[in-house]
Amino acid sequence: MAQGTTRGVPIDTDPLLAADSDLLVASQKATKAYADTKQTALGFTPEDVANKSTSTSLGTSNILYPTQNAVKSYVDTGLATKQNSLGFTPENVANKQSAVSTDANHYYNAPYINSILVTPIFIASDQTTTSNAAANITGLVTATLAANKTYIVRGVIGVTSAAGAAGGTRIGATLPTGATSIIFLSGRGNSATMTQEASVDGALQTTASNRIAASASNLIVSGNITTSSTAGTVQFRFASGTNGQSNSVIAARTYIEIFEKL
Helix, strand or coil, rough: CCCEEEECCEEEEECCCCCCCCCCCCHHHHHHHHHHCCCCCCCCCCCCCEECCCCCCCCCCCCEEEEEHHHHHHHHHHHHHHHHHHHHCCCCCCHHHCCCCECCEEEECCCCCCCEEEEEEEECEEEECCCCCCCCEEEEEEEEECCCCEEEEHHHHHHHHCCCCCCCEEEECCCCCCCCEEEEEECCCCCCCCCEEEEEECCCCCCCEEECCCCEEEEEEEEEEEEECCCCEEEEEEEEECCCCCEEEEEEEEEEEEEEEE
């Protein structure tokens, strides 16, 4: 249906635009009416702006819709109180431990799944004892270990014996009150054969390692420490297997890593 003209071109007022013409010009009203009928066909219903909600506490409505700021504020502040109920504590990035070198002689990493490196420790200079009584290995002491935790221990202790000193070296540790431990020391015994001795609950190992005069050995350290209700440090100790014989712990080959088991 055409009604009137514009510069000689007929104006079509048919709201259905049924002519499908390339010559007729649709009126404004016809165009609007035709477009309005297509909304249902598109399956789209525009949101009623009256339902826009700026409340940052959100709610349970199936009609209201929140603004961007309302959603952001709820997530940033509202969900902070939900963390405890979820039973989730995010990891502190400060505890992240990857490859870390603390000096030219020692290299540390965190290879254990579900564990974090608590403290790498090493000694700055060689230390010697001739006594069969336990003495502290200066510097080989951990940071404070938390109560009621299990820690993984690994490392290397380098030992040597002087000429004529075939008694070997014994290793142990002073633990926090109530703590228990089993620490294995694998290295040379009284021959070229590898042996494994244990320090139980911090006591000096029963059988000394490196029981060969004028010799050296690396003791591979592995085991675990479980603290009780008392936090504290672990101080590693050493003694000669035979009183009066000279045995040394070597700085360049000694380091210990302590991992908290998560």
